[in-house]
Amino acid sequence: MDIGARIKSRRLELGMSLDDLGKRIGVNRSTIKRYEDGLIKNIPQKTVEMLAVALKTTPSYLMGWDSEKKQDDLQLDGEILLLAREMQKLPADKRNLLKNIIKTMSDIASGESEK
């Protein structure tokens, strides 16, 4: 599967239209269609990062370097969502720390909701 097919497959999995995805990354539907159909070969790195955030996956997955589809099992808040795009740039120790923080807080959240 090439990057276009991965974008399309992930978009459909999330039930998003071409318009939805286009709006999320600030391009029109025809541009998304051309990404998916492979008519635009060299998608800029910044756009791949934005697509990954919008499709809740990683740039590595879209590029075909990683078979792990989901960015994380967790959805994150505004600050973290913005950060998620930059996560690949965090040093490995900080990335691991962030994952541990999210896991810990996720446990607290589910414990609190059961009270």
Added chain:
Amino acid sequence: MISCDRFDFVCRKSYEFLLSIGASSLPINPFEAIRKKHWGLTTYTELCAMVPGNVTVNDIAEACKSRDGFTVYSGGNYCIAYNDTVRVRNRIRFTLMHEAGHIICGHFNGGITDINQYRELESEANLFASNVLAPAAVIKACGLCTPEQLMAACGLSYNAAKVRLEQIMSIKQHPLDSKILKAFESYINICNRRIDIGSADICLDSSAV
């Protein structure tokens, strides 16, 4: 910049939030509000102890890119973390209601794709926090009109109180005002009585001079 529609939306959400937690007096207790909503709450210091490794508060702030606080949403549940080493307690109160704003205003639905959208959501969360901690209808009904009065009544910092007062002047009547005023009725009556007594004191002082 928040659009008019979103401004009204956030004001409505903040009033609905106040009603849902049964608020009837100021200052609002953010810890109690979070407990009533069954959201998780933790501090940066607690996180340091809970996550593996020798982690400092600075490490947490750097990894999460926030000196004040952030929220994690997982499986339909929320957990807010705040930096308890911040010395200004009123800043913590504002941070907690700012995070509540992200939750209540539905900022978890869909990803953030650019910095402008991020800034908009941050402005909305700030507006939400201001309107919860210093509800416009209540402030007007109590006749609170100086930053000092707002600081004392709402637990805001001086600057936040000053900004909030200017903001309140431009806020129009809201359909939920009457419900909020009803919920805060006793508090407003007490507050107005105190202000009357305060004015009388000032009059007495003046006559003495």
